[in-house]
Amino acid sequence: MKPAPFDYYAPATISEACQLLSEAxxxxxxIAGGQTLMPLLNLRMSQPFILVxxxxxxxxxxxxxxxxxxxxxxxxxxxxxxxxxxxxxRLPLLVEAVRHVGHHQTRNRGTVGGSIALGEPAAELPAxxxxxxxxxxxxSVRGTRQVPASEFYLGPFMTVLEPDxxxxxxxxxxxxxxxxxLFSELAQRPGDFALVGVVGALALEAGKISRAGIxxxxxxxTPLKATAAEQLLLGKSLAExxxxxxxEAAVAETAPFDDKRTSAExxxxxxxxxxxxxxxxxxxxxxxx
Amino acid sequence: MSNHKIxxxxxxxxxxxxxxxxxSLADFLRDDAGFTGVHLGCEHGVCGACTITVDxxxxxxxxxxxxxxxxxxxxxxxxxxxxxxxxxxxxxxxxEEHALQCGFCTPGVVMTLASLTGEGKQCSQxxxxxxxxxxxxxxxxxxxxxxxxxxxAYDAMGDSAQxxxxx
Numbered sequence: 001m002k003p004a005p006f007d008y009y010a011p012a013t014i015s016e017a018c019q020l021l022s023e024a025x026x027x028x029x030x031i032a033g034g035q036t037l038m039p040l041l042n043l044r045m046s047q048p049f050i051l052v053x054x055x056x057x058x059x060x061x062x063x064x065x066x067x068x069x070x071x072x073x074x075x076x077x078x079x080x081x082x083x084x085x086x087x088x089x090r091l092p093l094l095v096e097a098v099r100h101v102g103h104h105q106t107r108n109r110g111t112v113g114g115s116i117a118l119g120e121p122a123a124e125l126p127a128x129x130x131x132x133x134x135x136x137x138x139x140s141v142r143g144t145r146q147v148p149a150s151e152f153y154l155g156p157f158m159t160v161l162e163p164d165x166x167x168x169x170x171x172x173x174x175x176x177x178x179x180x181x182l183f184s185e186l187a188q189r190p191g192d193f194a195l196v197g198v199v200g201a202l203a204l205e206a207g208k209i210s211r212a213g214i215x216x217x218x219x220x221x222t223p224l225k226a227t228a229a230e231q232l233l234l235g236k237s238l239a240e241x242x243x244x245x246x247x248e249a250a251v252a253e254t255a256p257f258d259d260k261r262t263s264a265e266x267x268x269x270x271x272x273x274x275x276x277x278x279x280x281x282x283x284x285x286x287x288x289x
Numbered sequence: 290m291s292n293h294k295i296x297x298x299x300x301x302x303x304x305x306x307x308x309x310x311x312x313s314l315a316d317f318l319r320d321d322a323g324f325t326g327v328h329l330g331c332e333h334g335v336c337g338a339c340t341i342t343v344d345x346x347x348x349x350x351x352x353x354x355x356x357x358x359x360x361x362x363x364x365x366x367x368x369x370x371x372x373x374x375x376x377x378x379x380x381x382x383x384x385e386e387h388a389l390q391c392g393f394c395t396p397g398v399v400m401t402l403a404s405l406t407g408e409g410k411q412c413s414q415x416x417x418x419x420x421x422x423x424x425x426x427x428x429x430x431x432x433x434x435x436x437x438x439x440x441x442a443y444d445a446m447g448d449s450a451q452x453x454x455x456x
Contacts, residue, residue: 001309001311001312001313001316002311002313002332003311004311005290005309005310005311006290006291006310006311007290007291007310008291008293008310008354008356010356010357031354034352034353034354034357035334035349035352038313038333038334038351038352038353038354039333039334039352041311042313042332042333042351043333051310053354053356053357055357079346102423103337103420103422103423104347104401104419104420104422104423105337105340105347105348105349105401105420105423106334106348106349106352106423108346108347108348109346109348109349109352109353189422190419190422191422191423
């Protein structure tokens with residue numbers, strides 16, 4: 001065994017889990033799928049005194065239609081998104097995005113909430129939450145609160161979660177039936193984190209774009225919403241979109257970084273091309289329809 | 290540090306153990322239960338050699354704690370062949386297609402393929418090849434593994450797909 005010693009608890013309810021986190025005063029870590037945490041434990045980069053396993057917490061699981069949208073329990077496994085007819089029909093972006101999260105074997109164990117709460121800036125699900133306007137439900141012994149995904153991320157692997165807080169749900173607002181998902185990412189190999197990527201959704205009403213949500217992966221310290229690009233899209237028909245102008249506006253709002261995978265300049269250049277190409281494909285679909 | 294009693298089914302037999310919380314499922318299977326066909330390569334979820342099935346789904350046993358497998362049904366590569374030594378279809382196809390050389394990654398590859406192509410499952414070649422991205426093989430150049438995956442996908446699709454495949 002490689003991890004440092006810890007005590008293990010598998011609470012049956014959210015309130016028990018919150019109690020454990022509160023009593024640990026910062027010494028506890030939550031484990032869901034463990035597909036990121038287990039390596040960190042094995043490498044001893046994470047050394048909690050207490051591990052709180054939410055896999056036996058029934059309230060934390062499942063995908064359900066709720067008033068005004070769809071709620072996903074954080075302990076819902078990623079493969080369940082791929083198999084959810086509700087999501088295929090109502091939020092196709094999530095289904096497309098999860099195909100790019102890790103590998104078949106890690107999606108069988110990894111969870112939606114784990115990816116959301118980790119806050120890897122190159123990850124697909126946090127970007128989807130920001131693009132689609134999701135709300136993160138948070139609980140602790142002090143009470144509950146809801147934070148928009150766009151305000152949830154503070155920096156790489158940093159979120160507004162306090163040490164005693166637990167993500168208890170991710171609620172996606174309803175998007176109109178037939179809205180268009182937009183997904184494009186570049187990774188060195190399938191299953192790798194994106195070097196750069198963009199996700200989003202466009203809703204049309206009477207032929208004009210009535211709602212647009214677009215967010216970047218790996219173009220800054222957090223997933224970034226492309227607000228100026230969204231404004232350029234609103235009110236236009238698909239044929240009226242200027243993909244290049246929208247892509248340039250979207251890139252102008254980013255703050256990409258140089259790292260061992262690639263450079264900031266590469267991310268800007270390729271990011272603009274990915275978004276412009278994805279928009280051109282949507283335009284072509286619009287003409288064909 | 291806490292210790293936990295666990296009970297689980299491994300390759301059709303009931304096992305129980307008393308494990309330290311930090312024991313990985315892979316270590317429990319190898320060191321306590323004796324299933325050394327679970328190969329540990331990287332121990333942080335990259336190589337895929339330790340892949341097993343838990344309740345029918347392929348997962349990396351190095352990324353799971355033994356205590357989390359309490360009550361689960363686990364199958365390792367040792368659990369595939371019949372008692373009389375008759376190979377599992379996945380093992381037979383991989384042997385015929387020369388899909389292994391040193392054999393280190395093989396137990397993991399076999400388990401992913403077996404989980405996708407078992408009885409009554411339909412899986413396209415693209416799905417199987419996609420799942421193979423979760424395994425690293427340093428010997429074969431993957432071509433034998435791909436041929437095995439293609440044959441297994443073809444078999445899994447059943448008669449209708451095979452007729453379609455002729456067209």
